[in-house]
Amino acid sequence: MAERAGQARAPLIELEGITRIYGQGAAEVRALDGIDLTIREGEFVAIMGPSGSGKSTALNVIGCLDRPSGGHYRFCGTEVATLTRDQRALLRRHYLGFVFQGYNLLPRMSALQNVELPLIYKGLKRAERNRAAMAALRHMGLGDRAHHDPSELSGGQQQRVAIARALAGRPRVMLADEPTGNLDTKRSIEIMEVLTALNREEGLTIVMVTHEDDMAAFADRLIWMVDGRIASDGPMGKAA
Amino acid sequence: MLWETIRLALQAILRHATRSFLTVLGVVIGVGAVIAMVTVGQGSADQVTADVEKLGANTLMVLPGEDPLGGGPPGTALKMFTLRDNNALEEQLSVVRVSAPISQMRARVVFGNENRRTDVVGTDNRYFEAAQWEFALGRPFTAAELQSGRPVCVIGETVRDTLFGRADPIGQSLRAKTLSCEVVGLLRSKGASTFGTDQDDFVIMPLRTFQRRIAGNSDVSVLFAAIREGVDTERAAREIEALMRQRRRIGAAEEDDFDVIDMKQVASMLAGITDILTGLLAAVAMVSLLVGGIGIMNIMLVSVTERTREIGIRLAVGAEARQVLMQFLVEAVVLSLVGGLIGVIAGLGMGYLGARALSVPFAPDPLIVLVAFAFSAGVGVIFGYFPARRAARLDPIEALRHE
Numbered sequence: 056m057a058e059r060a061g062q063a064r065a066p067l068i069e070l071e072g073i074t075r076i077y078g079q080g081a082a083e084v085r086a087l088d089g090i091d092l093t094i095r096e097g098e099f100v101a102i103m104g105p106s107g108s109g110k111s112t113a114l115n116v117i118g119c120l121d122r123p124s125g126g127h128y129r130f131c132g133t134e135v136a137t138l139t140r141d142q143r144a145l146l147r148r149h150y151l152g153f154v155f156q157g158y159n160l161l162p163r164m165s166a167l168q169n170v171e172l173p174l175i176y177k178g179l180k181r182a183e184r185n186r187a188a189m190a191a192l193r194h195m196g197l198g199d200r201a202h203h204d205p206s207e208l209s210g211g212q213q214q215r216v217a218i219a220r221a222l223a224g225r226p227r228v229m230l231a232d233e234p235t236g237n238l239d240t241k242r243s244i245e246i247m248e249v250l251t252a253l254n255r256e257e258g259l260t261i262v263m264v265t266h267e268d269d270m271a272a273f274a275d276r277l278i279w280m281v282d283g284r285i286a287s288d289g290p291m292g293k294a295a
Numbered sequence: 296m297l298w299e300t301i302r303l304a305l306q307a308i309l310r311h312a313t314r315s316f317l318t319v320l321g322v323v324i325g326v327g328a329v330i331a332m333v334t335v336g337q338g339s340a341d342q343v344t345a346d347v348e349k350l351g352a353n354t355l356m357v358l359p360g361e362d363p364l365g366g367g368p369p370g371t372a373l374k375m376f377t378l379r380d381n382n383a384l385e386e387q388l389s390v391v392r393v394s395a396p397i398s399q400m401r402a403r404v405v406f407g408n409e410n411r412r413t414d415v416v417g418t419d420n421r422y423f424e425a426a427q428w429e430f431a432l433g434r435p436f437t438a439a440e441l442q443s444g445r446p447v448c449v450i451g452e453t454v455r456d457t458l459f460g461r462a463d464p465i466g467q468s469l470r471a472k473t474l475s476c477e478v479v480g481l482l483r484s485k486g487a488s489t490f491g492t493d494q495d496d497f498v499i500m501p502l503r504t505f506q507r508r509i510a511g512n513s514d515v516s517v518l519f520a521a522i523r524e525g526v527d528t529e530r531a532a533r534e535i536e537a538l539m540r541q542r543r544r545i546g547a548a549e550e551d552d553f554d555v556i557d558m559k560q561v562a563s564m565l566a567g568i569t570d571i572l573t574g575l576l577a578a579v580a581m582v583s584l585l586v587g588g589i590g591i592m593n594i595m596l597v598s599v600t601e602r603t604r605e606i607g608i609r610l611a612v613g614a615e616a617r618q619v620l621m622q623f624l625v626e627a628v629v630l631s632l633v634g635g636l637i638g639v640i641a642g643l644g645m646g647y648l649g650a651r652a653l654s655v656p657f658a659p660d661p662l663i664v665l666v667a668f669a670f671s672a673g674v675g676v677i678f679g680y681f682p683a684r685r686a687a688r689l690d691p692i693e694a695l696r697h698e
Contacts, residue, residue, distance in 0.1 A: 120611060120692040141615045147691075148613020159608050159695065162601070163311060173612035175299075220612065 066132075067200060067228065067260055068094040068117055072124035073110050075283075077210055086112040087123065088283035096227070099254040101291070110264045113280065117262060118151055118230045119143045124267035131227075140163060148176055152221030156233035158213045160205040166216045167201040173224040191219040195249065211242035213216045229253070231263040235270050247273040260279035297625070304626040305640025308633065318594045319634025321587025322674055326635050326667040328580040330642025333663045338646075338655035345656075353528045354425060356556045357384075357518035357535060365638020374552055374655050375514035378502065380542055387538060390523055390531040395422035397517040398505055404498055406458035406469040413454055418519075419506020423449075423482075425521040433465045433477060433480030436501050446476035446501030451495035452484035469496055474508045528557050562682040578662075584670060585674040592678040600697055603686040608695030616687040620680070623687075628672050635671030639664055 075087035086109045088197065094100055094117075102110045115121035116128065119135060128135045130146065138146065141281035152173075153159075160169045170188035179187065193199050195215040205213050214234060221229055231250065249275050253259045265271050279287040308315045316323075359373040381396035399416040420435045422428070433449065440447050448469070455464050464478045485494040506513050522531045532555045539553055602623075609619050645660055650657040686694055 115692045118611075121690055121696070141617075144610065144613055146616045147611060151613075153611050155695075159604070159611070160609060161605055163307065172609065176609075176615075176618060179300075224613065289391045 063097050067096050067130070067131040068092070069127075070113075070117070071127040071129075071242075073113075073116060073128060074108070074121045074123065075116060076124040085283050087116065087210050089126070090283075092263060092278070092283060092285065094228075094260065096260055097254070097258045098276055099251070099274045100276045100278060101274035102262065102264045102278045102280060103266060103271050104286075106266075108280040109283040111207035112283075114115075114230055114232050114262060116263050117228075118153060118154075119147055138178050148224065150171065150227045152224060152229045153228035154202070154214070154217050154221050154229065154231040154234045157209075158205070158217045158237075160220075162205055162215055166197060166201045166208065167206060167280060169205070170215055170220045171221050172220060177224060177228075188219070188223055191223040192216070194222070195219045206283070209242075210238050211245060214238065214242075214246055215249065218246070222253070225260075228260045228262065231261065233264055233266065235265065241268075243267070243270060289294070297621070300622050300625045301338065304629045306620070307626060308630055315630060315633075318590075319630055319637075319671075321590030322584070322631055322634040322671045323587070323641065325584030326638025326671055327582070327642035327645060328583045329577060329667050330639060330659070330664060331645035332576040332580045332645065333573065334646030334657065334659050335649040335653065336569070336576055337658040337660055338650040339415055339653065340566060340569045340573060341658050342655040343562065343569050346562060353522040353531070354558050355520045355522060355528060355535060355551055356511055356558060357520065357539065357558065359516065360555050362622055368477070370510060374543065376518055377513065378515055380539070381515060381518050383538065383542060384518060384535060386529075386552075388534050390526045390534055392521045393421050393425050394520040394521040395419065395425045396515040397422065397503055397519050398502060398510060398515050399517075400510060401498075402465065402509065403473050404454065404458065404469050404471045406467065409458045411454060411457040412520065413451075415509055415656040416497050416499045416503065417502040417509065418499060419502055423498070425519050428485075429483040431481045431483040433478070435480060439578055440479075441501045446500070446504060446505050447479045448476045448498050448500040449480035449482060450478055451482050451497045452497070453493050453496040454498055455481055469498070471500070472509055474504075475502070476500060488582070502680065508588040510608075520581060528559065532557060561691055584667070588670075588674040588678065601694055603681065603689075603694050603697040606683065607689075607691050607697065610652035610687070610691035610694060618682055619687045623683035624680045627675035627683075629675075631671045631675030631680070632668070636670045638671065639668060642667070 070090050070092040073087055073090040073092075074085065077084045077086060088109075090109075090113060094115075104110045104115060112121065116123050119130075123136075130150070135146070137141065147153075160166075161172070164172075167185070167188050170191055171184050174184040174187055189198065189201060192198055195218055196231065197212060197215055197219065198232070200208060200212060200216075205216065214237075218229075218234075234250070235246050238246065249269055250261055250263070254261050261274075263270075263274060271277055274291055275290065276293050277287075278285055305378055352566060357376070359375055360569050376396070378396050381394050384391050384394040395418050397416060397418045400414040401412050402410060403412050404415070414421075417558075419441050423430075423435055430449075431452070435449065436447060439445070448471070450458075450469075451647065458464070458469060459467065464481060466477065468477050470476075482495065487493055500509075501517070504646060520531075535555050537550065540551065543552065545552065591594055605684075606619055606623075610616070619646075643664075647657050686697070
């Protein structure tokens, strides 16, 4: 943790004039219309905004799942646009963890195998992989569900498996797209408490998209988007 | 990494054994059908070849009539041969090793309470030599029996079985038409011929006995000539034809009123037909293999949405496109090969049973097994790999959003 503390407040994610345009000509849709944004190590950022405001698109660009149409995106000082497909895959593999609204677990694999997935690509040996995945699942309170298929787990449990998968690769940033979107309030709060603890205790940088004020309230910083632009950006409480 | 990938693929297949099996069922059936068909077909062809070999030294049959298969106009009396014609073949043509005169008709033979309709044949000892018959019991005819047309006969195994059962027939008297004749010999069984007829179903008596007591004429209906070793049968046939034209006084402009048949040629033609049939069966089986492949493609396409999302997830957690592709390739190939393997085993099993049912040799062809196996792997690559490749080229978010 000493190492992380040393790097604290260093810019991790820098967006400069980022655009993402779908379609051409008259059918052109500017999902992102010039985003400037800096996220530093250890922040817990919530992105909110009405439907179609571009908040998920922004998260996908940050996560290198989608490519911007224009502007500059630097991750740890590296210009992402200069990276090849495979280099972007390596970046995701070693620095990023994803949590999705629909969990996105592989249906015909046990919880344990799902969590092991990123570790296979990291090249860990079987035993090592198994140990790390079990540890991540226990951390999420799912040690006894390791061998269940996703279909045998509740929504809250599935999302915790997804979080375990995101954490197993020891990422620098966790990107969460509506992580509580499919859950009831009680489960949602449980998930948010898990994320908050990861941020506070382990210094994990979290960027979360949500449309629920209650969930956004767990974050430290709130970014409000409208029509592909950032309408406001500030510490939680002031901006909202 | 490859080994790990194969292990994971096998794990994924076994985890959903029923689903996996249904996916490859088409390939299993297709591969099995091809192998079974070709195996049985090859066995039949081998059987025919063996039968051709069994015909032994090249033999030619000389039959009266313009076209022995089609026959002449109805009511036209065929000009038969004589014993002299037969002896002329032997004496005047060096290519003929031995020639037997044959005359025959269908007749009922009776012994005690048993009877059978069979071929009653008049010939002499040269027939046993030309057609390579061996004696199981008894002896051929004596010169005296042949000379004076004594009522004696040599019988085939089928006739013996019907009339005498397992008992010793030698010295017994059977009745052919109105003639009572003594059995002096029993021929060793040759079984069914290439043409499916029973070669052991006949009673043989001296030609003179047959002509006088059964047929009531002095005709010879077939000349059965064995060709000397190393002589081309076509050349022999030409020489026989020339001699017979001369003996039967056929003018240069006239057509033959007899026909020379090469038994081996007929058998070879039959082998050719068997080959064509095998090819047809194999073609039908290939179609079923193709249908099996289309079945796999169908299931793969149905699951492509699910698999595209899976690819998106794998890309999101940091897989490189080629790692994902390698996994899908291995999974598809392993699945089809497992299907192919089951198909090969089932096909060989069916081929074995089929060969036994038709009593032909079991002749598995390694080449066709290899081809069927390679085909099933190809099906896996084409229908499993190419959809995956398309998905792996998408940006991860597009793959994740795939509906």
